[in-house]
Amino acid sequence: MLLKICDILTTIFQSFFFVWICNNITSKENKLPKFKAIILTIIIFTISAAFTYSCISTTYVNLMMIIFALLSIILFYRKSILDGLLGFGLANSIIVLSSYFVFLFYQSVIIELNLKISTELQMLLFVFIPAWSIYFLVYKLKKYFFNAIFALKNLRPSLIFVLLLNYTLILLDTLRVILHTVNIELMFRYSVYLITLITFIFTVIHFARISDKSKEVELLNAALNDKIIELKKLKHDYGSEISSLYGLYQLGKFDRIGQLLKSIVDSYQSLDTGININIQATPLVASVLHSAVSKGIDVIVFDSADYENLNISDNDLVKVLSNIIKNSIDALKDITNPTIKFKSYNNYDGVLINIINNGPEIPNEIIHKIFETGFSTKGNMSGDRGFGLNIVSNIINQCHGKISVESNAQWTQFTIILPYKK
Template sequence: MEVQYIDALITIFQSILFIYIVNYCLEEDKIVKIKELILSVILLSVDGFYITYLLGNLSICIFITHALGILIIYFTFRKNVLNPIIAYSLIYSIVIIWVSTFGNILYVMLDVNSLEDHIANIYITLVYLSQILLFILCFLFKSKIKQIYKLLLDESNSVKYIIIISFFPDFLISLYNISYDIEPVLSRNIIVIALIGFIIFNIIDFRKIKRDSDEIYKLNGILTSKNIELKNIKDNYNLNILSLYELCDMNMYQDASNLLKRIINTYQNSGNVYEKDAEGSSLLSLATKHVIRDDIKVIVYDNANFRLTTMKEMDLYRIIINIVNNAVKAMKNKGTIIAESYEDLNNIVINIANDGEKIPDNIINKIFDSGFTTKNNNNKNHGYGLSIVRELIEKNNGRIKVESNEYMTEFTIVLPINVDA
């Protein structure tokens, strides 16, 4: 008789825990009237104790009690009823898994033969103590339970799946009872049939989820590809506009006109350029497009991510344009320019080479000096100018050098990789 009283008391504590956690998780949807809270605790307590008292310790009682508990929550929390059902199913799963786990562990740990008549009292006492410990832990870590609840709310179809999953521990307990042959034949058959139906339903449902998730994954891949494509178009557009501005700023109107024609018709003169970047959207290819013409061939190998440097992309772009424009003058508007970039362990390296005239030995060390000019470079409006080019590169902890012979002139820019990028 005393055990029944303790069972009733534990059931009341469970009901209080259920309602408290549900109400705590709902935040703005909390029940204001204390009478409704008390009524829901009473109904859950009657459900948890009376069904077992009426039908005995049959496994089917677990399912009936669980289902009636969901109905009580449904009618008690009438505002936005789906959310409290999720919260109730979550705390119910925690409690039922805890009770079944500790019950089985304690049953295995206790030696029935050695304890003889005392086994029942010790077992029951420890099970009750484990539930009291669970109540304390749930109250202490209620914020963690609420976090899990919010995660479940973020998932699509979470109501259906959390309710389905919350019945899974009920089946485990039922199978445990069946394995020890403590279930009547009728109850056992009902449980087995229900379990088979439960498994079939989940297989069919999760197959549908798998198909939907695969479709969503495929659509996300297409969307990501389109976003990258749009970003490349945007970057290409911005740099093309910058190219036109630079050419006009340097009074190179014919070159600006040629570039504008190529922007309008992207396939015009495409035979004069080979680009590793098939879309032609790399910084090197964009910075050399304006010089492509019948007598000038441009070869681009762009393998570097310039965002890894501390230099602004616009500044680097104008530096490359300046070097390329100087190369075109040295080539006398005829020949080949090879532009490449790559990353080594700590740096990004840019090489811009042309097959124009050799830079004389007596001036090659002066071309980066401020105010330096030659007879072939009477127009001093060349963007940054080579002296400012070197100054800007060195300001970003980089360096630039030039080598020239009868066959090739090559500018090499080395920029350190920004470790924080």
């Protein structure tokens, strides 16, 4: 009886776990209201209980139970399927890992000790309570768990990739169940599962990064095609303008020739030579980055953050971004194919912004000084340089945020973390 009660409690915790994680990583407009969240929790609990106490073999029960839970999450999060699938994958991973390693410890250590207490009490003390403790630990450390999944979301994995990720997790869990039902030495089972899991994690991270890079290349190619079309139009216009100038020359209307030449020069001077790839940029971010595009710098923007309710005013946010962009523009003056990447996304307790440029490397001996008053990599003999990044640092500190910089031969990256209002 005690084990059945513990099992029911565990199923309740796990059902809540799935919905809680999915609802925390999805965007604000797609979060489930409390009533729907409760309904989904009850559905997942009912599915788990029905399959757990069914007459189907253990291996297939586990597989079918997880698939039905996944389908329920897809149904309720159909407006943000990607978030629902990522949440499912994270929750399922934590549940599977905690169950596996807790039970492994019970089998390999506790049973061998031959304690003089009942099996039910042993299971309560060394299986159920440790599993519940892991769930509670996840709740207490939720900031780090959710920030990890937000970082994965920022890599913009495709829907197919996430589906493959989840079904691979399901197959790994099915493999775990099969290994437990086969007479294989305990440590061998442990090693197989652990190696498979580690390989899987690194594979996921590797292919997520490849997916992110390939998406950037795809967008750059599309933007280059647009530029080529724009240049063809300019070539056509250029021919028409030359014909007009020649016609005015033949008619002797030299004053009109001067006016037309001035308009041609003005139009070509205002032409932006930089490529601007803009994915859902807010007006605030777009206005700050316009100065870089107007100077012929290629700008790639993935701006998915929600800047409302941050512990920083719009005016101060503009100052922070403008100064960093200005610093990047200065660094790119003598660079072939200058590029600035702007990426932002919401994490658990605020917004994370990455501003990256392909300028020269900032040497290690001075990189820690760049936020100091009056410090400039170009020297400061006149005393009017070296204040932009210091202003940035002061504003970030006042709003209790964080800023850091990393630099190598390929990229220099500024990372800004802005918290929500308390």
